[in-house]
Amino acid sequence: MAERPSPPSPPRLIDVAKAAGVSLATASRALTGSTGVSAEVAAHVQAVATRVGYVPNSHARALAGGQASMVGLVVHDVGDPYFGEIARGVLRETDSRGYLALISQTERDPRAELARIRALRAHRVTSIVLAGSGYVEAGTESDIAAEVRSFTAAGGRVAVIGRHHLPVDAVLPDNAAGAATLMRHLLGLGHRRLGVLGGPASLTTVEDRLAGLRTAYGEAGLDWRAVPVVPGDFTREGGAAAAARLLRAHPGLTAVVALNDPMAVGALSWLLNAGRRVPEEISVAGFDDVPVARDVYPALTTIRLPMVAMGRQALELVLRPPAARPRRRRTRHELVVRASTAPPR
Amino acid sequence: MAERPSPPSPPRLIDVAKAAGVSLATASRALTGSTGVSAEVAAHVQAVATRVGYVPNSHARALAGGQASMVGLVVHDVGDPYFGEIARGVLRETDSRGYLALISQTERDPRAELARIRALRAHRVTSIVLAGSGYVEAGTESDIAAEVRSFTAAGGRVAVIGRHHLPVDAVLPDNAAGAATLMRHLLGLGHRRLGVLGGPASLTTVEDRLAGLRTAYGEAGLDWRAVPVVPGDFTREGGAAAAARLLRAHPGLTAVVALNDPMAVGALSWLLNAGRRVPEEISVAGFDDVPVARDVYPALTTIRLPMVAMGRQALELVLRPPAARPRRRRTRHELVVRASTAPPR
């Protein structure tokens, strides 16, 4: 058997240097843009580099002390529109700044989140954006907190989106205020018998949104304990199932609030299937204003969060030199009234 | 000013080796799972490694000849549900196989695609999945083709999704057959005066879907040249604008086919705003069956593509040793009839 010709290995810096008739060190300086090279030599080396198709080896670069130009992003699920929008924001920033984003999803498994952070560390990513979750379950969250602490202690940078249990930079929608606004909208329409499609009990987001609902409900002189809250899982299917459970147990409700939009969409779908008219018989409201919210039937009343901007801001925070104390960026929210809410009959 | 204590640098393999009382080489073998270490020693080293919180430096690993455990994924826009679903499929595979995915988006700019591929190469990614696009514009595509060729010649692996102009492994939905099926559905309902919301003229996907529509239309003995096709851009807003243009020029159409779902959704929204009833006055059909398709009003008739599976398959192809000839994986498609299509009045 004749030996197969080995694949042409990519040109290395030394090859460029030889072709340009300079030393390795000079070539490196010319291509990294550091000082100590005359302008002509630098230009010549760069020309040679492009001619031979030189692509620097980022592993070697990182190893030798250069900056690692990668940031990590951990989300639940890129297919979920909420995280999709956040990822879009993050990627806009990374792509425009010449960074590359390492993305992985946890599929809502706290243990997976820990594993993903570890994997990111193994790749010597120095900046990580953690979106979503914010588990407060016993065990897992403290593990994650410990991992994050050890990472930042080692010089790593972390920014979180929508969770606030970690002592790192954070981009925080005001979930409680948003939820209160939404509740006031419903109360203002005249609704008194409401139900809530909750989220995983372990998420801080859920806590905050529930707290906001409770506050506004209480302000109206009503007793929150009378409001049924069924757990959901923040997915469309989970929303449909939760709506089924909720309305079978409490057929007389005039409004249901879902703690995020996909669940509201699921609820809508179940209600329509069950022959309940929305909003005439029952109002439905969501949270986040993901793109689909305006296209469902009836168009969803919800609280808009600037998801793309949140992604960009998180990336911006994580790339910035650390502050003495964690920074908190509060984001604006906005009540978007569409067709899914109306006064009760 | 007192010197700040330098951040504790992360433990290195040599530290683990010393702590375990073995040599560097043995420690490496123990942790990579290669042969030549007794089980006890390996276990001991691993125990020490976890105790001191050792995280291997993947740059060093990659440099020293180990496999780079990163794959690249290039999409138009992760916020677009089509690519979101594909990304979800890819990430499922990468996460479960212990890979990390470097994702970047091109925002539909062919020059950006070239830049992204270059950036991925700089990071010594050996496997790249290219989703979407498939530009046939003069210049850019040949640049991309050249880049891909040089990458594969250097031992890189590439798989594409939904484009077939590149000599690499591909996951290909049968766009033409799907479009033909969709057209037959509409013709079967009795529609004769149809219009099409096209896509960027430079995409192979658009070519193929148009070809399928044309074939089925011709089979019915009709003259395709009478069918108006207005260009769109595959976005929701573009779909709304294109629908406006189409129906202002041809008010008598009884059905509109959009070459992807987001455009169909945009068309739906414009039609409803314009007071046209769907499907009573006019039918609308899409393509892809993105998640939102079933939740819009009226629920969208469309051709379902297994997007998550396509992502997984592409990753699987790209991780597999190269074949002599490029592999082509054809995917199944399926007509999903919902409420947005009905016989013309």
Add this chain to the structure above:
DNA sequence: AGCGCTTCCGAAAGCGCTTTCGCTCCGCCT
């Protein structure tokens, strides 16, 4: 006992790059 084998481990090379250090050459001041 003595030989060769296998098994397990350590020493050292080297992956491709950045960067410190030091040398050379040139222009300038005294």
Add this chain to the structure above:
DNA sequence: AGGCGGAGCGAAAGCGCTTTCGGAAGCGCT
């Protein structure tokens, strides 16, 4: 003229790891 400083470049160290290569035991066999 002689000396000095700075600019421009080259040699070489090392980043943290994997992986040959070679040596030291431990085994069964004759």
